Amino acid sequence: xxxxxxxxxxxxxxxxxxxxxxxxxxxxxxxxxxxxxxxxxxxxxxxxxxxxxxxxxxxxxxxxxxxxxxxxxxxxxxxxxxxxxxxxxxxxxxxxxxxxxxxxxxxxxxxxxxxxxxxxxxxxxxxxxxxxxxxxxxxxxxxxxxxxxxxxxxxxxxxxxxxxxxxxxxxxxxxxxxxxxxxxxxxxxxxxxxxxxxxxxxxx
Amino acid sequence: xxxxxxxxxxxxxxxxxxxxxxxxxxxxxxxxxxxxxxxxxxxxxxxxxxxxxxxxxxxxxxxxxxxxxxxxxxxxxxxxxxxxxxxxxxxxxxxxxxxxxxxxxxxxxxxxxxxxxxxxxxxxxxxxxxxxxxxxxxxxxxxxxxxxxxxxxxxxxxxxxxxxxxxxxxxxxxxxxxxxxxxxxxxxxxxxxxxxxxxxxxxx
DNA sequence: ATTATCTATAGATCTATAGATAATGC
DNA sequence: ATTATCTATAGATCTATAGATAATGC
Numbered sequence: 183x184x185x186x187x188x189x190x191x192x193x194x195x196x197x198x199x200x201x202x203x204x205x206x207x208x209x210x211x212x213x214x215x216x217x218x219x220x221x222x223x224x225x226x227x228x229x230x231x232x233x234x235x236x237x238x239x240x241x242x243x244x245x246x247x248x249x250x251x252x253x254x255x256x257x258x259x260x261x262x263x264x265x266x267x268x269x270x271x272x273x274x275x276x277x278x279x280x281x282x283x284x285x286x287x288x289x290x291x292x293x294x295x296x297x298x299x300x301x302x303x304x305x306x307x308x309x310x311x312x313x314x315x316x317x318x319x320x321x322x323x324x325x326x327x328x329x330x331x332x333x334x335x336x337x338x339x340x341x342x343x344x345x346x347x348x349x350x351x352x353x354x355x356x357x358x359x360x361x362x363x364x365x366x367x368x369x370x371x372x373x374x375x376x377x378x379x380x381x382x383x384x385x386x
Numbered sequence: 387x388x389x390x391x392x393x394x395x396x397x398x399x400x401x402x403x404x405x406x407x408x409x410x411x412x413x414x415x416x417x418x419x420x421x422x423x424x425x426x427x428x429x430x431x432x433x434x435x436x437x438x439x440x441x442x443x444x445x446x447x448x449x450x451x452x453x454x455x456x457x458x459x460x461x462x463x464x465x466x467x468x469x470x471x472x473x474x475x476x477x478x479x480x481x482x483x484x485x486x487x488x489x490x491x492x493x494x495x496x497x498x499x500x501x502x503x504x505x506x507x508x509x510x511x512x513x514x515x516x517x518x519x520x521x522x523x524x525x526x527x528x529x530x531x532x533x534x535x536x537x538x539x540x541x542x543x544x545x546x547x548x549x550x551x552x553x554x555x556x557x558x559x560x561x562x563x564x565x566x567x568x569x570x571x572x573x574x575x576x577x578x579x580x581x582x583x584x585x586x587x588x589x590x
Numbered sequence: 591a592t593t594a595t596c597t598a599t600a601g602a603t604c605t606a607t608a609g610a611t612a613a614t615g616c
Numbered sequence: 617a618t619t620a621t622c623t624a625t626a627g628a629t630c631t632a633t634a635g636a637t638a639a640t641g642c
Contacts, residue, residue, distance in 0.1 A: 184591075184593055184594085184639065184641055184642090185595090185640055185641095186640070189593095189594075189640090190594070193595090207499075208499060209496055211415040211416040212499070214629070214630060214631080215631065215632090216629085216630085216631095224595075225596060226631090227595075227632095227633085227634095228596075230632065231594060231595080235632085236632095286550070290495070290546075290549040290552075290553050291413075291492060291493070291496070291553075292495070294549060295411075295416070298555050301553055301554070305553070305554050305555055305556065305559075330559075331559065331562035331563045331565065332566045332570070334550050334554075335547050335569070337546070337550070338543055338546030338547030338548075338549070338563075338567060338570075339539070339542055339543035339546055341542075341546040341549070341550075342491075342494075342541070342545040343543070345495045345542070345545070346494060346545075349494050349498040349509070350505070351505040351509055352509065355534075358533070359535045359539065359542075362533065362535035362536045362539040365539070366540065366543065369573075370570055370573060370574060388613070388619055389618090389620055389621090390614070393613090393614090393620075397621090418603070418604060418605080419604080419605065419606090420603080420604085428621075429621075430605090431607085431623070431624085432620070432621055432622075433605090433606085434606065434607075435619085435620060435621080436620095439606085440605065440606095
C-alpha cells in the first residue's frame with residue numbers, strides 16, 4: 183500500500199461506475215475500454231491492473247447495477263407497493279435515463295449472448311429482486327404463492343415494454359406504450375385469476 | 387444489366403439474409419461487414435455497391451425480418467388464435483433459434499440506440515403486427531377496443547420474457563420462465579378486466 | 591521498495607474507398 | 617461497354633501487453 187490507502191479501490195470504483203453507465207447507455211459491445219477509462223479519468227493502460235479482461239468488468243458492472251436496483255426496488259416496495267414500483271419503472275424519467283436505469287431492460291438481450299459465467303452472475307444477482315417481486319405479487323393476490331419464474335414473466339412485461347417505449351420514435355406513442363404497460367402490469371398483479379389459466383388446461 | 391439478370395438482386399438478397407440472421411444471433415454492433423459478406427459468399431469490398439452504409443443494411447434487415455414475422459403471426463392467428471401464437475412465441479424452439487426469431491426480442495434495446503431513421507423503420511414495420519395482436523386481443527375480450535399501445539405492452543411481455551429465458555443459464559429455470567410467460571400472457575389476454583384498473587383510478 | 595499510473599505499441603478488427611479484374615449484353 | 621466483383625489499403629478503433637514514470641510508506 184504505497185499509494186494513499188483506498189487509492190486503488192477508488193480508481194477501480196470509478197471504472198465500474200463509468201462502465202456501468204456507459205454499457206447501459208450505449209451497449210456493451212459498442213463501448214470501448216478507452217472511453218470507459220477516460221470517463222474514469224484514467225488512461226487505457228491502467229485497465230488491466232484492475233481487471234483481468236473486459237468480460238470481467240462486464241460481470242462486475244452487472245452485479246453492481248443489479249444490487250443497486252435491488253435496493254431501489256426494496257425502497258419502492260416499502261414506501262408503497264407494487265403499483266408504485268410499476269409506475270416508477272414505466273415512467274418517462276426511467277425511459278429517458280437508461281444509464282442509471284434497469285440493466286435488464288438495457289442489456290438482457292446482449293447478456294444472453296455472453297459467456298455462461300456472465301449469464302450466471304446476471305441470474306444470481308437478479309434472483310433477490312425477482313423474489314421481492316414475487317412477494318409483492320403474492321401479497322396482492324391474497325397470499326397465493328408466486329414463483330420466481332412467475333415474477334420473471336411479470337418483470338419481463340416491465341422490461342420489454344420499457345424497451346419498446348425506448349425504441350419508439352414518436353413521443354406520444356412512446357408515452358402511450360408506457361401507460362398501457364402500467365395498465366397491463368396492474369392487471370397481471372391483480373388478485374383474480376384470469377379465466378384462461380383455469381378454463382384452459384395447459385396442454386403439453 | 388451486363389451480369390445475368392437478377393444477379394445483383396440475388397447477391398443483395400444473400401447479404402440481407404445473412405445480416406438479418408447474424409444481427410439477431412450476435413447483435414448489430416458485434417457483427418462486422420466482413421463476416422456478413424463472407425456468409426453471403428462475397429468479399430467485403432462489394433458491400434458498398436449494394437448499400438450506402440452499415441446503417442442502411444441494418445434498416446433493411448429490420449424491415450425484412452419484421453415483414454417475415456408479420457406473415458408468421460398472421461398464419462398463427464389464422465390457424466388458431468392468440469393462445470397458439472403465444473405458445474409458439476414462448477417456446478424452447480424460439481428461445482434456442484434467435485437467428486430466425488423475433489427481431490424485437492433480439493434487437494429492440496439495441497435499435498433504441500440507433501439513429502431516428504432506423505427506429506422509425508422499426509416502428510413502422512412493427513405497426514402491422516401490433517395491430518394484428520390488438521385485433522386478436524380484442525376478439526378475446528369480447529370485441530372491446532384494444533389500442534396499438536395496449537398491444538405493444540402485451541407484446542412487451544412476450545419479448546421481455548423471451549429475453550429473460552435466453553439470459554437464464556439454468557435450463558430448467560429458463561423453461562419455467564417460458565411457461566410462466568405463457569400463463570401471464572393468457573391471463574392478460576383474458577376477457578375480464580383486472581379489478582385494479584377499475585378499482586384504482588390512474589392518478590397523474 | 592512497491593504499486594498504480596503513464597506512454598507506446600502489437601496485432602486484430604472495424605467501416606469505408608480506390609482501382610484493377612472478370613462477367614456478361616450489345 | 618457496363619457493372620459487379622476482387623484485392624488492397626486508409627485510417628480509426630478494438631483488446632491487451634510491455635516497459636518507463638510517478639506516488640507514496642517504510
